[in-house]
Each structure stands twice: as structure tokens, then as C-alpha cells.
Amino acid sequence: MTTLDQSGNLAIGFIMGVTYRKIATLLQKRLKEHDITPEQWSVLHQIDRSEGMIQREIASRTGKDKPTTTRILDHLESKGLVYKQTGLQDRRSFLVYSTERGKELIRETLPIEEGVTEEVKRCLSSEEYALLTEFLLRINEHVTQIIDTNEKE
Amino acid sequence: MTTLDQSGNLAIGFIMGVTYRKIATLLQKRLKEHDITPEQWSVLHQIDRSEGMIQREIASRTGKDKPTTTRILDHLESKGLVYKQTGLQDRRSFLVYSTERGKELIRETLPIEEGVTEEVKRCLSSEEYALLTEFLLRINEHVTQIIDTNEKE
DNA sequence: TTTATATAGTTGTCTATGCAACTATTATTC
DNA sequence: GAATAATAGTTGCATAGACAACTATATAAA
Numbered sequence: 001m002t003t004l005d006q007s008g009n010l011a012i013g014f015i016m017g018v019t020y021r022k023i024a025t026l027l028q029k030r031l032k033e034h035d036i037t038p039e040q041w042s043v044l045h046q047i048d049r050s051e052g053m054i055q056r057e058i059a060s061r062t063g064k065d066k067p068t069t070t071r072i073l074d075h076l077e078s079k080g081l082v083y084k085q086t087g088l089q090d091r092r093s094f095l096v097y098s099t100e101r102g103k104e105l106i107r108e109t110l111p112i113e114e115g116v117t118e119e120v121k122r123c124l125s126s127e128e129y130a131l132l133t134e135f136l137l138r139i140n141e142h143v144t145q146i147i148d149t150n151e152k153e
Numbered sequence: 154m155t156t157l158d159q160s161g162n163l164a165i166g167f168i169m170g171v172t173y174r175k176i177a178t179l180l181q182k183r184l185k186e187h188d189i190t191p192e193q194w195s196v197l198h199q200i201d202r203s204e205g206m207i208q209r210e211i212a213s214r215t216g217k218d219k220p221t222t223t224r225i226l227d228h229l230e231s232k233g234l235v236y237k238q239t240g241l242q243d244r245r246s247f248l249v250y251s252t253e254r255g256k257e258l259i260r261e262t263l264p265i266e267e268g269v270t271e272e273v274k275r276c277l278s279s280e281e282y283a284l285l286t287e288f289l290l291r292i293n294e295h296v297t298q299i300i301d302t303n304e305k306e
Numbered sequence: 307t308t309t310a311t312a313t314a315g316t317t318g319t320c321t322a323t324g325c326a327a328c329t330a331t332t333a334t335t336c
Numbered sequence: 337g338a339a340t341a342a343t344a345g346t347t348g349c350a351t352a353g354a355c356a357a358c359t360a361t362a363t364a365a366a
Binding site: 010011012013014015016017018019020021022023024025026027029038042062063113116117119120121122123124128129131132133135136137138139140141142143144146147150 | 164165166167168169170171172173174175176177178179180182191195215216266269270272273274275276277281282284285286288289290291292293294295296297299300303
């Protein structure tokens with residue numbers, strides 16, 4: 001059980017981290033018998049919906065950096081869920097596709113992921129859920145901009 | 154830059170994870186010259202505010218599990234920021250205290266952490282911020298309960 | 307009291323992540 | 337056209353985290 005801070009002066013990043021890990025853990029437990037982690041699942045899901053992306057695009061859509069994407073794809077590949085094809089126009093890059101097994105896994109597990117999201121949402125009204133999503137996306141944009149600005153200096 | 158999903162059908166855990174990592178990365182960059190990570194910082198901060206806790210209590214307040222807490226304390230200890238004292242009543246446990254250097258580091262870096270939180274909050278009104286915090290805590294409670302219930306079955 | 311159980315921490319293994327340094331290929335620019 | 341810079345990915349290293357198995361101590365039950 002998490003008691004968390006007590007002081008009422010919780011930094012937003014801190015609560016968000018704790019809450020995120022809780023949700024990820026719940027999803028991980030539910031996905032356990034399918035032998036796939038939540039992060040691998042989100043990457044595979046993206047690929048399933050947009051076959052033939054290059055890794056940079058996958059990284060961008062899933063919010064991961066290049067090394068993390070490389071390694072998650074390695075895991076998915078060794079499980080036989082995706083495969084890479086050398087780019088024709090640009091030989092630096094690879095096009096990534098999901099295998100039949102990968103597609104089947106997504107078909108089987110999509111209800112699990114959706115179920116977890118539903119369960120989580122159950123403690124919020126639909127207005128509250130919409131607000132929460134909006135706030136998170138806004139913060140994401142905002143912090144991305146801060147980091148980018150800092151780097152240019 | 155993060156483009157994220159596109160479909161408008163983003164799972165809440167997914168956006169929360171991406172956003173959390175963004176904030177953590179920003180804080181990490183700001184703390185870099187002080188040679189401490191955001192997670193180590195949050196543990197040290199808790200200790201600084203409540204000297205003499207046992208590890209279980211620290212784990213509970215920072216939302217971390219036992220092994221993670223052990224290892225973060227190891228890092229803090231090897232940096233000379235905290236020390237452990239064997240429990241007197243209960244010899245299984247340790248009481249954890251921050252050193253002078255640990256206290257000084259928190260004095261120096263507290264404005265950094267607060268500054269990052271302020272920067273992040275800048276894209277939300279104070280009402281929105283209060284709502285966001287409330288939603289996150291509510292979800293945290295809710296998911297904790299789901300996991301606990303599942304485990305008892 | 308002796309056996310069983312619960313609790314506090316630690317250690318090992320694996321995944322995910324951030325950062326920096328690296329290779330290979332493509333684009334620029336001189 | 338050759339030198340330079342930018343881009344796509346990979347690899348190494350370190351921290352954080354989830355989970356399971358473990359040690360040691362304390363509590364409960366028999």
C-alpha cells in the first residue's frame with residue numbers, strides 16, 4: 001500500500017510517476033500470461049496499426065528514445081512478433097512490420113488493455129477523464145518545449 | 154519531439170508514462186551538476202523531513218518497492234548523503250538518517266525541484282492543477298485497491 | 307517451548323530508460 | 337567532386353523498477 005507523502009505538498013512529477021507505475025503494473029499482471037510487457041505491447045500495437053514505419057517514427061509515436069526503441073524491437077523480433085525490412089530508398093533505416101503471430105497477439109490482448117483502461121477510468125466521470133487527458137497532453141507539450149528550448153541555448 | 158499516437162484514442166497509462174518521463178528528464182537535467190537523480194532526490198528529501206524512518210516507511214512514502222528502496226539507499230549511502238542505524242527494538246530493521254552533506258544538498262537543490270514544478274504548472278491554472286492532482290491521487294488509490302483485491306483472490 | 311507464520315531487508319535476473327559514443331548512410335556545401 | 341554535417345540505428349554503461357527467492361528476526365499458535 002502506498003501512503004505517499006502526507007504533507008499535501010506533492011510535486012506533480014512525483015505523483016504522476018507513482019500513479020503511472022501503478023497502472024503499468026496492473027497492465028503487466030493482466031498481460032503476464034501472454035508473455036509481453038506493457039511497453040512492448042504499446043510498440044507492437046502501434047506497428048500493427050501502421051505497418052512499415054521506420055524506427056524513428058515508432059519512437060516518436062510511442063514517446064521513446066532511439067536506444068529504447070531499438071531494444072524493444074529486438075525483444076519483439078526475438079519473440080517472432082515483428083520483423084524488419086531494410087529500407088529501399090534509405091539504407092540507413094528499416095521498415096518494421098508485425099508478423100501474423102504479432103497481429104494475433106494484439107487481437108487477443110487488445111480487450112485486456114482496453115479493459116484495464118476502462119477499470120482505471122471507472123473512478124472518474126467522463127468529463128474528468130477528458131480533462132485529465134487534456135492536462136497530461138498539455139503538460140507533455142509544455143515540458144517538451146522547455147527541454148527543446150534549453151537545449152538550443 | 155513527441156508526436157504520440159495521433160488516433161485520439163490514447164490509453165491513460167500510456168500518456169501518463171510519457172508525460173511523467175518528460176518531467177523526470179527535465180528535473181534530471183536540472184539536478185545534473187549536483188550528481189543526484191530525481192528518484193534519489195525524492196528519497197533523500199523524505200528522509201530529510203522525517204529522520205529515523207525505517208526502510209519500509211520510506212518505501213511506502215515514496216511509492217517504491219523494497220528492493221528499489223534498498224538500492225536507492227545504497228546509492229545515497231555510498232555518496233555519503235545518508236546513513237543507517239541498526240534498529241534497537243527490532244533488529245531486522247534500520248533507522249535511516251541524512252548526513253550533514255545530505256541536508257546541505259537538499260537545501261541547495263530544493264529550489265531547483267520547486268522551480269521545475271513551478272515551470273510545469275505554468276501551463277495550467279491553479280484550479281486545473283488542483284484537479285489534476287486530485288485525479289492522480291484518486292486513480293492511485295483506485296488502482297492500488299484493484300491490485301490488492303486481485304491479489305487476495 | 308517448539309513449530310509455524312509474518313515481517314524487514316537483501317540479492318539475482320530481466321526490462322525500460324537516459325546519456326554518450328559509435329557506425330553507416332545520406333545531404334550539404336565549398 | 338571532396339569535405340562536412342546531418343540522420344538512422346546500435347552499443348555500452350548506469351539507474352530504476354518488477355518479481356521471485358532468500359536470510360534473519362520477530363510474532364503467533366499448537
